[in-house]
Amino acid sequence: MRVGSFRPGDTIVRRSVSSQRREVYGAYPIIVVRDGANLFVGYRPAGTARKYARGTSDGAPGSRLVSWKGGYEEHLWTEDTALVLHRPKDAHSVLYFRQAPDGAPLRWYVDMEEPWRSTPIGFDSRDQILDVVIEPDLSGWRWKDEAELDRSVAAGIFTHEKARAIRVEGERAIQRLLRREPPFDENWDSWRPDPSWRVPVLPEGWFDYEPRRR
Numbered sequence: 001m002r003v004g005s006f007r008p009g010d011t012i013v014r015r016s017v018s019s020q021r022r023e024v025y026g027a028y029p030i031i032v033v034r035d036g037a038n039l040f041v042g043y044r045p046a047g048t049a050r051k052y053a054r055g056t057s058d059g060a061p062g063s064r065l066v067s068w069k070g071g072y073e074e075h076l077w078t079e080d081t082a083l084v085l086h087r088p089k090d091a092h093s094v095l096y097f098r099q100a101p102d103g104a105p106l107r108w109y110v111d112m113e114e115p116w117r118s119t120p121i122g123f124d125s126r127d128q129i130l131d132v133v134i135e136p137d138l139s140g141w142r143w144k145d146e147a148e149l150d151r152s153v154a155a156g157i158f159t160h161e162k163a164r165a166i167r168v169e170g171e172r173a174i175q176r177l178l179r180r181e182p183p184f185d186e187n188w189d190s191w192r193p194d195p196s197w198r199v200p201v202l203p204e205g206w207f208d209y210e211p212r213r214r
Contacts, residue, residue: 005035006032006035006122007035008033008034008035009031009032009194009196010031011029011030011032011200011201012029012030012032012042012122012123013027013028013029013030013119013122013123013202013203013206013211014027014029014030014042014084014123015027015119015122015124015125016124016127017124017209018126022209023053023209024053024206024207024208024209025052025053026050026051026052026053027050027051027202027206027207028044028048028049028050028051028202029048029200029201029202029203030042030044030048030122030200031043031044031045031193031197033191033193037088038087038088039085039086039087039182039183040084040086040087040088040116040123041083041084041085041183042084043082043084043193043197044077044081044082044083044084045081045100045193045197045199046077046079046080046081046100046199047076047077047078047199048076048077048199048200049074049075049201049202050074050075050076051072051073051202051207052072052073052074052075053071053072054070054071054072054073072207078100079099079100080097080098080099080100080106081098081100081103081193082097083096083191085183086116086123087183088115088116089115090115090169090173091112091114091115091166091169092111092113092169092170092173093110093111093113093116093125094109094110094111094173094177094184095108095109095111096109096188097109105136105137105189106136107133107134107135108133108136108138108177109131109133110131110132110134110170110173110174111127111131112127112128112129112130112131112132112166112169112170113125113126113128114126114128119211120212120213121206121211121212121213128158129148129149129158129166130143130144130145130146130148130149130163130166130167130170131144131145132144132173134177134178138178141178143170149163149166150163
Protein backbone atom coordinates (compact mmCIF):
# COMPACT_ATOMS: atom_id res chain seq x y z
CA MET A 1 0.00 0.00 0.00
CA ARG A 2 1.28 3.46 -0.90
CA VAL A 3 2.00 5.49 2.24
CA GLY A 4 1.78 8.85 0.52
CA SER A 5 2.97 11.00 -2.34
CA PHE A 6 5.90 13.40 -2.40
CA ARG A 7 6.26 16.81 -4.02
CA PRO A 8 8.96 17.93 -6.47
CA GLY A 9 11.92 19.22 -4.49
CA ASP A 10 11.24 17.04 -1.44
CA THR A 11 14.11 14.96 -0.09
CA ILE A 12 13.27 11.29 0.40
CA VAL A 13 15.31 8.24 1.41
CA ARG A 14 16.06 5.16 -0.69
CA ARG A 15 16.99 2.27 1.59
CA SER A 16 18.24 -1.30 1.25
CA VAL A 17 16.57 -3.39 3.97
CA SER A 18 16.07 -6.96 5.11
CA SER A 19 12.40 -7.49 5.90
CA GLN A 20 13.21 -10.83 7.55
CA ARG A 21 15.82 -9.39 9.91
CA ARG A 22 14.16 -5.97 10.09
CA GLU A 23 17.51 -4.29 9.51
CA VAL A 24 18.56 -1.35 7.34
CA TYR A 25 21.70 -2.11 5.32
CA GLY A 26 22.10 1.04 3.29
CA ALA A 27 20.50 4.38 2.48
CA TYR A 28 20.93 7.54 0.45
CA PRO A 29 18.81 10.67 0.01
CA ILE A 30 17.40 11.78 -3.34
CA ILE A 31 15.41 14.78 -4.49
CA VAL A 32 11.93 14.15 -5.88
CA VAL A 33 11.49 15.16 -9.53
CA ARG A 34 8.14 13.44 -10.10
CA ASP A 35 5.99 11.15 -7.97
CA GLY A 36 3.11 9.91 -10.05
CA ALA A 37 0.86 6.86 -10.09
CA ASN A 38 2.89 5.23 -12.88
CA LEU A 39 6.38 6.61 -12.41
CA PHE A 40 8.71 7.93 -9.75
CA VAL A 41 11.68 10.07 -10.80
CA GLY A 42 14.36 11.21 -8.38
CA TYR A 43 17.60 13.14 -8.70
CA ARG A 44 20.87 12.38 -6.95
CA PRO A 45 23.32 15.28 -7.34
CA ALA A 46 27.08 15.09 -7.03
CA GLY A 47 28.14 15.42 -3.41
CA THR A 48 25.39 13.12 -2.10
CA ALA A 49 26.50 10.74 0.66
CA ARG A 50 25.40 7.12 0.89
CA LYS A 51 25.53 5.05 4.06
CA TYR A 52 26.56 1.36 3.99
CA ALA A 53 26.20 -1.06 6.88
CA ARG A 54 29.53 -2.40 8.12
CA GLY A 55 29.75 -6.15 7.73
CA THR A 56 30.33 -9.06 5.39
CA SER A 57 28.42 -8.89 2.12
CA ASP A 58 27.94 -11.41 -0.67
CA GLY A 59 27.29 -8.69 -3.24
CA ALA A 60 27.77 -4.96 -3.55
CA PRO A 61 28.54 -3.15 -0.28
CA GLY A 62 25.39 -2.58 1.72
CA SER A 63 23.21 -4.91 -0.33
CA ARG A 64 23.21 -8.65 0.40
CA LEU A 65 24.77 -8.45 3.85
CA VAL A 66 25.62 -11.80 5.42
CA SER A 67 26.60 -10.48 8.83
CA TRP A 68 26.27 -6.96 10.21
CA LYS A 69 28.96 -5.64 12.55
CA GLY A 70 26.83 -2.68 13.59
CA GLY A 71 27.20 0.91 12.47
CA TYR A 72 27.61 2.42 9.02
CA GLU A 73 30.30 3.81 6.77
CA GLU A 74 29.90 6.56 4.21
CA HIS A 75 30.54 6.80 0.49
CA LEU A 76 30.43 10.18 -1.24
CA TRP A 77 29.41 10.46 -4.91
CA THR A 78 31.49 13.27 -6.39
CA GLU A 79 31.98 12.66 -10.11
CA ASP A 80 28.46 12.11 -11.46
CA THR A 81 24.78 12.84 -11.05
CA ALA A 82 21.92 10.41 -11.55
CA LEU A 83 18.27 10.44 -12.46
CA VAL A 84 16.49 7.49 -10.82
CA LEU A 85 13.39 6.13 -12.56
CA HIS A 86 11.11 3.46 -11.12
CA ARG A 87 7.71 2.13 -12.18
CA PRO A 88 5.49 0.58 -9.49
CA LYS A 89 5.85 -3.23 -9.20
CA ASP A 90 8.96 -3.38 -11.41
CA ALA A 91 11.74 -5.47 -9.87
CA HIS A 92 14.33 -2.94 -11.03
CA SER A 93 15.02 0.75 -11.27
CA VAL A 94 16.85 2.58 -14.05
CA LEU A 95 19.49 5.24 -13.44
CA TYR A 96 20.74 7.76 -15.98
CA PHE A 97 24.24 8.91 -15.05
CA ARG A 98 25.76 12.18 -16.23
CA GLN A 99 29.15 13.70 -15.65
CA ALA A 100 29.41 16.42 -13.01
CA PRO A 101 29.47 19.32 -13.48
CA ASP A 102 29.03 19.56 -17.28
CA GLY A 103 26.15 17.07 -17.60
CA ALA A 104 27.74 14.93 -20.34
CA PRO A 105 25.91 11.57 -20.66
CA LEU A 106 27.80 8.64 -19.11
CA ARG A 107 25.53 5.57 -19.08
CA TRP A 108 22.16 4.05 -18.36
CA TYR A 109 22.18 1.56 -15.50
CA VAL A 110 19.54 -1.06 -14.70
CA ASP A 111 19.62 -1.91 -11.00
CA MET A 112 17.96 -5.26 -10.31
CA GLU A 113 16.15 -5.09 -6.97
CA GLU A 114 12.95 -6.03 -5.22
CA PRO A 115 9.94 -3.85 -6.11
CA TRP A 116 9.99 -0.68 -4.06
CA ARG A 117 7.94 -0.50 -0.89
CA SER A 118 6.66 2.87 0.20
CA THR A 119 7.58 4.26 3.64
CA PRO A 120 6.79 7.58 5.34
CA ILE A 121 10.26 8.87 4.36
CA GLY A 122 10.71 7.31 0.93
CA PHE A 123 11.08 3.79 -0.47
CA ASP A 124 12.64 0.50 0.68
CA SER A 125 13.93 -2.35 -1.46
CA ARG A 126 16.69 -4.97 -1.53
CA ASP A 127 19.44 -5.36 -4.10
CA GLN A 128 19.38 -8.49 -6.28
CA ILE A 129 23.04 -8.43 -7.32
CA LEU A 130 22.72 -8.47 -11.13
CA ASP A 131 22.83 -5.14 -13.00
CA VAL A 132 23.01 -3.92 -16.58
CA VAL A 133 25.23 -1.15 -18.00
CA ILE A 134 23.94 0.46 -21.21
CA GLU A 135 25.73 2.99 -23.41
CA PRO A 136 24.22 6.49 -23.22
CA ASP A 137 23.31 6.39 -26.93
CA LEU A 138 21.88 2.85 -26.51
CA SER A 139 24.49 1.45 -28.90
CA GLY A 140 25.43 -1.46 -26.63
CA TRP A 141 24.99 -3.04 -23.23
CA ARG A 142 26.53 -5.60 -20.86
CA TRP A 143 25.61 -7.52 -17.74
CA LYS A 144 27.35 -6.52 -14.51
CA ASP A 145 28.03 -8.77 -11.48
CA GLU A 146 27.05 -12.06 -13.15
CA ALA A 147 29.74 -13.89 -11.17
CA GLU A 148 28.40 -12.49 -7.91
CA LEU A 149 24.90 -13.74 -8.79
CA ASP A 150 26.31 -17.20 -9.54
CA ARG A 151 28.10 -17.22 -6.17
CA SER A 152 24.86 -16.25 -4.43
CA VAL A 153 23.13 -19.23 -6.06
CA ALA A 154 25.96 -21.56 -5.04
CA ALA A 155 25.73 -20.24 -1.48
CA GLY A 156 21.99 -20.92 -1.36
CA ILE A 157 21.03 -17.24 -1.07
CA PHE A 158 19.11 -17.39 -4.38
CA THR A 159 17.59 -20.45 -6.05
CA HIS A 160 18.33 -21.20 -9.69
CA GLU A 161 14.72 -20.27 -10.47
CA LYS A 162 15.09 -16.92 -8.70
CA ALA A 163 18.32 -16.16 -10.57
CA ARG A 164 16.61 -16.91 -13.88
CA ALA A 165 13.72 -14.63 -12.93
CA ILE A 166 16.17 -11.83 -12.11
CA ARG A 167 17.81 -12.22 -15.53
CA VAL A 168 14.45 -12.25 -17.32
CA GLU A 169 13.48 -9.04 -15.52
CA GLY A 170 16.76 -7.50 -16.65
CA GLU A 171 16.17 -8.53 -20.26
CA ARG A 172 12.70 -6.99 -20.12
CA ALA A 173 14.15 -3.72 -18.82
CA ILE A 174 16.84 -3.69 -21.52
CA GLN A 175 14.30 -4.11 -24.31
CA ARG A 176 12.05 -1.39 -22.92
CA LEU A 177 14.94 1.02 -22.85
CA LEU A 178 16.29 0.09 -26.30
CA ARG A 179 12.81 0.48 -27.79
CA ARG A 180 12.36 3.77 -25.94
CA GLU A 181 9.12 2.63 -24.43
CA PRO A 182 7.68 4.78 -21.63
CA PRO A 183 9.19 6.37 -19.66
CA PHE A 184 12.23 6.36 -21.96
CA ASP A 185 10.30 8.08 -24.74
CA GLU A 186 10.73 11.33 -22.80
CA ASN A 187 13.72 13.57 -23.47
CA TRP A 188 15.70 13.00 -20.29
CA ASP A 189 18.80 14.48 -21.94
CA SER A 190 17.24 17.93 -21.78
CA TRP A 191 16.17 17.66 -18.14
CA ARG A 192 18.02 19.87 -15.69
CA PRO A 193 17.58 20.23 -11.90
CA ASP A 194 16.08 23.28 -10.26
CA PRO A 195 19.05 25.57 -9.51
CA SER A 196 17.65 26.21 -6.02
CA TRP A 197 18.05 22.55 -5.02
CA ARG A 198 20.85 21.74 -2.62
CA VAL A 199 22.67 18.47 -2.00
CA PRO A 200 20.21 16.32 0.03
CA VAL A 201 21.09 14.78 3.39
CA LEU A 202 19.64 11.86 5.30
CA PRO A 203 17.08 12.83 7.95
CA GLU A 204 17.25 11.84 11.59
CA GLY A 205 16.01 8.32 12.23
CA TRP A 206 16.67 7.08 8.69
CA PHE A 207 18.18 3.87 10.16
CA ASP A 208 15.01 2.91 12.07
CA TYR A 209 13.44 -0.08 10.32
CA GLU A 210 10.00 1.50 10.75
CA PRO A 211 10.76 5.18 10.07
CA ARG A 212 8.50 8.11 10.85
CA ARG A 213 7.98 11.16 8.70
CA ARG A 214 9.82 14.05 10.41
